[in-house]
Amino acid sequence: MSVWAVIVAAGQGTRLARAGLSTRKQFIPFEGAPLFWKSARTLARVSRVKGLVFVLPEAEFEEYAAIVRDLASRDDIVLPCLTVPGGERRQDSVLNGLRAIAETCDTVLVHDAARPFAGAQLANRLIDAVEQGDVAAIPAISVTDTIKRVTPEGLVAETLHRAELCAVQTPQAFALPTLIAAHEFCNAKGLDVTDDASMIEAAGGAVRVVPGEETNIKITNPEDLRMLTDNAPAPLPCVGWGYDVHKYGLGRPMKIGGVPIDGGPQVVAHSDGDVLLHALTDALLGCLGKGDIGQHFPDTDKAFSNIESAVLVNEVLTMAEEAELELCHVDLTVIAQIPKLSPYRERIRDNVARLLRIDAQRVNFKATTEEGLGFTGEKLGIKAVACVTALRHG
Numbered sequence: 001m002s003v004w005a006v007i008v009a010a011g012q013g014t015r016l017a018r019a020g021l022s023t024r025k026q027f028i029p030f031e032g033a034p035l036f037w038k039s040a041r042t043l044a045r046v047s048r049v050k051g052l053v054f055v056l057p058e059a060e061f062e063e064y065a066a067i068v069r070d071l072a073s074r075d076d077i078v079l080p081c082l083t084v085p086g087g088e089r090r091q092d093s094v095l096n097g098l099r100a101i102a103e104t105c106d107t108v109l110v111h112d113a114a115r116p117f118a119g120a121q122l123a124n125r126l127i128d129a130v131e132q133g134d135v136a137a138i139p140a141i142s143v144t145d146t147i148k149r150v151t152p153e154g155l156v157a158e159t160l161h162r163a164e165l166c167a168v169q170t171p172q173a174f175a176l177p178t179l180i181a182a183h184e185f186c187n188a189k190g191l192d193v194t195d196d197a198s199m200i201e202a203a204g205g206a207v208r209v210v211p212g213e214e215t216n217i218k219i220t221n222p223e224d225l226r227m228l229t230d231n232a233p234a235p236l237p238c239v240g241w242g243y244d245v246h247k248y249g250l251g252r253p254m255k256i257g258g259v260p261i262d263g264g265p266q267v268v269a270h271s272d273g274d275v276l277l278h279a280l281t282d283a284l285l286g287c288l289g290k291g292d293i294g295q296h297f298p299d300t301d302k303a304f305s306n307i308e309s310a311v312l313v314n315e316v317l318t319m320a321e322e323a324e325l326e327l328c329h330v331d332l333t334v335i336a337q338i339p340k341l342s343p344y345r346e347r348i349r350d351n352v353a354r355l356l357r358i359d360a361q362r363v364n365f366k367a368t369t370e371e372g373l374g375f376t377g378e379k380l381g382i383k384a385v386a387c388v389t390a391l392r393h394g
């Protein structure tokens with residue numbers, strides 16, 4: 001069995017356009033990409049899906065095809081991704097997608113780009129049904145309203161028997177040759193349908209129904225847009241840890257957290273030697289997953305000779321902003337036998353908070369000795385550790 005998925009994204013979104021939305025709904029930004037891409041990410045995770053076809057608006061086809069190529073490479077999607085132009089009606093768009101893979105596979109999932117929340121498990125249930133011999137399988141959920149057939153004059157013609165009714169969704173899975181034949185049959189008869197299973201029904205085939213997902217709504221009307229914000233992913237909590245050491249010796253006047261320490265020993269350094277801001281910079285880079293201070297600001301580069309460490313912190317903060325990292329809390333410790341840092345505690349905390357542009361309540365500063373042990377105990381140098389907690393929104 002070889003399965004591909006066709007994602008139809010060539011609609012006009014007229015119902016939302018009427019309500020004032022200027023972007024077609026399938027291209028609204030969502031989780032850092034156009035909305036249709038959410039379905040691509042989900043279907044690419046289904047191991048039995050071997051390729052994706054995107055059906056895109058004909059008028060701007062080249063532009064959207066380039067976007068698909070770009071997103072696929074950015075997300076490292078290794079599946080083949082084909083792009084084809086859509087047609088006038090949904091069924092025309094689907095058929096264009098099916099024809100593009102007619103020679104490539106035997107089973108297809110047809111999915112609306114306007115249903116971004118369909119899950120990978122649902123796709124698997126549908127593929128299972130076709131694997132077990134059904135020519136068509138669709139997801140459905142029970143209807144909770146009473147459904148009536150109404151005449152053009154606005155009178156009830158009939159109340160339908162609710163226990164027999166269900167609302168159907170996509171993806172819908174099919175034996176590909178059967179679906180193409182059903183499309184051709186319906187087109188020859190001039191039938192307009194709203195889903196692909198209807199084609200199989202019209203051509204006399206059986207359609208298996210599997211449980212759908214309540215959350216798998218189709219973004220259709222303005223109220224549905226709220227689902228996009230309600231379903232925004234929770235930010236990712238992360239922790240970064242940093243550590244730095246400087247030797248005492250002829251070099252730079254001591255600064256801790258950007259605060260000059262009067263009468264403190266000088267430190268040997270390429271930069272200004274602010275051990276605390278270096279540990280902090282490494283902790284920020286840790287949250288970002290972007291290596292360490294030496295990679296970004298090498299001590300062999302003249303540009304960083306005697307550079308103020310606050311500048312380095314600021315550069316990493318810019319990277320943090322780009323990655324939508326929200327700082328939560330910073331815990332800092334300096335380990336040194338000399339100098340005594342308690343008189344500077346508040347100034348250091350306040351200056352670090354200022355540099356990080358966060359409230360001073362979210363910064364904690366501590367200083368300790370190592371009881372005369374080791375290189376700090378022997379007053380040969382100083383070390384600092386920093387722990388940053390943050391939320392990644394990007």
Ligand SMILES: Nc1ccn([C@@H]2O[C@H](COP(=O)(O)OP(=O)(O)OP(=O)(O)O)[C@@H](O)[C@H]2O)c(=O)n1
Nearest residue numbers: 008009010011012013014015088089093113114
């Ligand atoms: N000619 C068309 C019409 C629809 N679709 C796609 O089919 C799915 C379901 O259609 P619908 O929700 O009706 O989207 P639109 O047709 O864009 O919406 P509207 O009816 O409000 O214009 C959507 O992903 C839509 O992009 C398509 O590819 N080609």
Ligand SMILES: C[C@](O)(CO)[C@H](O)COP(=O)(O)O
Nearest residue numbers: 090112168169170194195218
């Ligand atoms: C295919 C579908 O999503 C199943 O519910 C639906 O029929 C699409 O209908 P639309 O008129 O294109 O919105």
